[in-house]
Amino acid sequence: MLRSVKGLVYHTPKLDRGHALHATAKDWLSSIVSQDVQILAEGSRAIFRTSENDPANHAEYHEGRHYSIPLQEVKAVFPHGLPSPFQQQIRTFNEACLMVRKPALELFAYLKSSSFAHPAIRYVIYGEKGTGKTMTLCHVVHYCARQGWLVLHIPDAHLWVKNCRELMQSSYNKERLDQPLQASFWLKNFKTANERFLKEIKTQQKYVWGKRESTEEGRPLGEVVEQGLARVRNASDAVGVVLKEIKQQCHLGSFRLLVAVDGVNALWGKTTLKKEDKSPVSPEELTLVYNLRKMVMNDWNGGAIVTTLSQTGSLFKPSSAYLPHELLGKEGFEALDPFIPIRVSNYSPQEFESCYHYYLDRKWLQHEKARTAEGRDELRFLSGANPRQLQRLAGPL
Amino acid sequence: MMGEDPETFTQEDIDKAIAYLFPSGLFDERARPMMKHPTEIFPEKRKIQWGEDGRPFHFLFYTGKQSYYSLMHETYGILLNAQKYQDQMTAQGFPPEKEKKNLPGSRWLTKMELEEMLLEKLSDHDYSRFIQLLQKLMMLPYGNNEEKYMQKFSKEIATQLQKVVIEPLKYDEQGVAFSTGEGQRKTARATAVVYDNGSGKITVNGVDVLHYFPVLQDREQLLFPFQFLDRIGKHDMICTVSGGGRSSQAGAIRLASAKALRSFVTEKEVEFMRQAGLLTFDPRLKERKKPGQEGARRKFTWKKR
Numbered sequence: 001m002l003r004s005v006k007g008l009v010y011h012t013p014k015l016d017r018g019h020a021l022h023a024t025a026k027d028w029l030s031s032i033v034s035q036d037v038q039i040l041a042e043g044s045r046a047i048f049r050t051s052e053n054d055p056a057n058h059a060e061y062h063e064g065r066h067y068s069i070p071l072q073e074v075k076a077v078f079p080h081g082l083p084s085p086f087q088q089q090i091r092t093f094n095e096a097c098l099m100v101r102k103p104a105l106e107l108f109a110y111l112k113s114s115s116f117a118h119p120a121i122r123y124v125i126y127g128e129k130g131t132g133k134t135m136t137l138c139h140v141v142h143y144c145a146r147q148g149w150l151v152l153h154i155p156d157a158h159l160w161v162k163n164c165r166e167l168m169q170s171s172y173n174k175e176r177l178d179q180p181l182q183a184s185f186w187l188k189n190f191k192t193a194n195e196r197f198l199k200e201i202k203t204q205q206k207y208v209w210g211k212r213e214s215t216e217e218g219r220p221l222g223e224v225v226e227q228g229l230a231r232v233r234n235a236s237d238a239v240g241v242v243l244k245e246i247k248q249q250c251h252l253g254s255f256r257l258l259v260a261v262d263g264v265n266a267l268w269g270k271t272t273l274k275k276e277d278k279s280p281v282s283p284e285e286l287t288l289v290y291n292l293r294k295m296v297m298n299d300w301n302g303g304a305i306v307t308t309l310s311q312t313g314s315l316f317k318p319s320s321a322y323l324p325h326e327l328l329g330k331e332g333f334e335a336l337d338p339f340i341p342i343r344v345s346n347y348s349p350q351e352f353e354s355c356y357h358y359y360l361d362r363k364w365l366q367h368e369k370a371r372t373a374e375g376r377d378e379l380r381f382l383s384g385a386n387p388r389q390l391q392r393l394a395g396p397l
Numbered sequence: 398m399m400g401e402d403p404e405t406f407t408q409e410d411i412d413k414a415i416a417y418l419f420p421s422g423l424f425d426e427r428a429r430p431m432m433k434h435p436t437e438i439f440p441e442k443r444k445i446q447w448g449e450d451g452r453p454f455h456f457l458f459y460t461g462k463q464s465y466y467s468l469m470h471e472t473y474g475i476l477l478n479a480q481k482y483q484d485q486m487t488a489q490g491f492p493p494e495k496e497k498k499n500l501p502g503s504r505w506l507t508k509m510e511l512e513e514m515l516l517e518k519l520s521d522h523d524y525s526r527f528i529q530l531l532q533k534l535m536m537l538p539y540g541n542n543e544e545k546y547m548q549k550f551s552k553e554i555a556t557q558l559q560k561v562v563i564e565p566l567k568y569d570e571q572g573v574a575f576s577t578g579e580g581q582r583k584t585a586r587a588t589a590v591v592y593d594n595g596s597g598k599i600t601v602n603g604v605d606v607l608h609y610f611p612v613l614q615d616r617e618q619l620l621f622p623f624q625f626l627d628r629i630g631k632h633d634m635i636c637t638v639s640g641g642g643r644s645s646q647a648g649a650i651r652l653a654s655a656k657a658l659r660s661f662v663t664e665k666e667v668e669f670m671r672q673a674g675l676l677t678f679d680p681r682l683k684e685r686k687k688p689g690q691e692g693a694r695r696k697f698t699w700k701k702r
Contacts, residue, residue, distance in 0.1 A: 320608065377629035381597055381620050384607035393613070 048354035048361070050100070055143035058100050058108065064354045066097040069142060077145040080155045080189040081260075083134050085391060093362050101132065101351065103344045104139040110340065111143075111304055116256065119298045122336055124264070126309045127344035128322045130388025133308045134262055136344055140306050141260050149256040149303070150197045150246065152295065154186070157266035158313030160288050164273055167281075172237050176287045177275070183235035183288060187228045190242070198222035201249060207241055209234050221245060240291040247295060250302040257303030259295050263314070264307035267293055268332030270316050296336070307336075346385040355387070356380075359394050367397045408433070443516045464515040465523055472530050475546060479537050486539070503551045505531065511550075563659045563667065566593075576660035580652025582679050585641025587649035591657040595633030597623075601650065602637055615647035622655040622675050626662060648679060 050065040052058060058067070074082075074096045082090070090096045107123060114121055125133045141151055160182050170176040191198065201221045208214040209231065215223055221242060228238025250257045261267075267289055273281040283289045296305055309327045311317055317327060324341060325333050347355060356376055359365050369375040383389035401410065411432055419430040431438065446463070447453040457463040457470075506514070508524045531550060534543065566574040574593040581587065599606040599619065610616050623629045634654060638646045655675040659667050670676050684693035691697050 374624070374627065374629070377597075378620060378624060381623070381629050382613065382616050384605070384616075386607055389607065 048357040062100045064350045069096045079192040122305045122339040124339045125342045131344045144258040153260045157263045161271040178236040180232045236287040259305040261307045263310035265327040576657045578653040578657030580649045582648035583645035585645040585649040587638040587653045589636040589653035592633040597630040599634045618647040
């Protein structure tokens with residue numbers, strides 16, 4: 001009830017501004033009448049937003065609605081997590097609004113009810129292209145960040161297996177290859193996201209970086225991260241150390257760990273990287289991938305592993321592939337097995353309406369015909385209720 | 398000999414037999430072997446118009462256009478007879494009958510046809526004078542009596558505008574109404590089955606439309622018939638398409654779906670659709686490459702020397 005009143009209050013000032021241009025009294029009266037009709041219609045339309053900003057309290061009642069994340073929190077929680085079209089949208093609209101959808105709610109239910117004494121459960125979010133897998137992952141990351149978990153968010157694992165300019169032989173293990181640039185970039189973002197944990201967690205072992213540099217036992221993890229950022233050569237090893245420490249200390253129970261990997265099928269696919277003698281590099285020869293694979297194994301407890309499959313950045317996979325066994329391959333499937341699959345599909349009619357009204361409300365759809373019912377039907381037909389297609393269609397309008 | 402009945406062997410059967418026995422790869426129909434009466438193959442020629450002593454047979458030979466003038470003479474004679482008859486009738490007190498013979502399905506002979514009939518060349522002026530005379534004869538009240546004479550100079554026009562039959566709706570097992578349509582564009586052939594009580598879902602060759610047509614332009618083509626009739630979310634469609642490329646397949650499905658939607662819609666809206674161009678088959682095909690040119694229209698680079 002309160003919500004509908006809020007909707008009325010929210011929308012009347014806009015209508016007054018629009019209708020103040022009418023000259024005659026008759027027009028004014030008729031506009032008031034139509035205002036009433038419109039208010040009644042728009043009262044129901046206001047149900048595409050919700051003021052519930054804490055993902056922990058999101059329930060089925062909120063399904064299909066947008067909730068906003070304060071911009072400060074966006075910078076703190078998602079230094080590198082959000083997809084770039086969404087980042088542009090945040091800059092344009094000056095707010096970050098995420099839609100609450102069923103897969104995310106399902107995941108929250110599982111996370112709330114899972115016991116952290118048992119080994120970490122793996123969740124694999126899969127679905128066709130552009131249906132909202134990465135956004136679901138970001139929603140889960142936000143939820144865990146609010147709950148106070150340590151979030152290990154790898155925005156796109158495909159970036160680590162392709163387009164690498166500098167490949168160095170690892171100093172720690174002769175067989176493996178380092179990627180200093182990607183590792184340092186990730187470390188920087190990791191530091192922004194999890195500042196306070198880096199001070200609390202202490203190393204349990206001495207690490208020697210070079211002749212004169214070493215980290216003693218009992219020093220905060222922040223120092224390891226600083227070391228990795230300062231000496232880019234050791235960045236990949238720093239990442240490995242961080243991951244190992246976190247995994248070892250997670251079961252002690254002082255913090256919960258969320259491993260969020262986007263594009264997990266990159267860890268078991270092929271790479272486009274080549275060694276100096278032009279022989280192809282397989283993923284396990286990369287330090288970053290090797291360490292990440294260890295994280296994704298369910299031999300630790302006290303947290304959860306949420307991953308997404310992605311065809312968009314994947315290498316050597318057909319564009320119609322979206323199922324786990326297609327994208328992960330035999331090796332990956334066996335490595336990730338057992339996992340809980342979570343399917344993300346195109347917008348349902350209510351979700352489509354919600355997104356459409358959100359764009360209208362933000363004045364993103366400028367075309368006059370876009371406001372009519374026929375325009376809405378046309379948008380629904382042309383986008384096929386696919387979130388990415390809708391977002392790309394609405395851009396030029 | 399070929400198992401055919403010689404009693405009922407028509408010219409069409411002869412043509413078919415000759416085409417079978419003497420197959421020819423020539424493009425021009427007139428160059429292929431044919432077996433017809435000589436008068437059909439060789440056009441009539443004028444026989445010699447004078448006898449052994451040099452004296453012409455026809456009295457109008459020295460006018461130069463003997464058949465034309467004799468025809469005009471004959472027709473005018475008939476006209477005068479008809480006028481005389483009319484005068485007699487009005488003198489006796491019978492009212493003149495006004496009947497128009499001119500059915501829309503007939504036309505006068507063209508100048509070429511008249512020339513063929515008379516075996517001599519005419520000028521445009523001569524031809525128009527003759528047609529005027531015939532029309533005057535037709536306009537007369539008792540001109541219809543000379544119908545037989547006038548039929549020699551008129552031809553029937555083939556009936557135009559065949560009415561396109563719109564198929565009625567069919568109902569499948571669940572009682573849902575559906576209708577089928579076929580369409581083609583360039584080399585693509587498509588069949589579409591449009592179901593009623595739908596939600597706007599479209600399946601092409603077993604695949605969802607978003608996957609089959611990733612390009613927006615093709616999906617807009619599919620949208621056009623439904624949007625025109627304001628029935629975007631009301632029908633489901635299942636189509637099969639083969640041949641052609643992405644754009645021609647989209648065009649073929651558009652035509653097929655428009656044809657299928659005719660059954661769901663009033664005649665007025667069908668007329669609107671026809672005027673919008675939704676029901677017209679697009680006849681554009683790839684033009685042939687000509688020798689001496691690089692493509693259909695593009696010539697080789699012109700070099701001055």
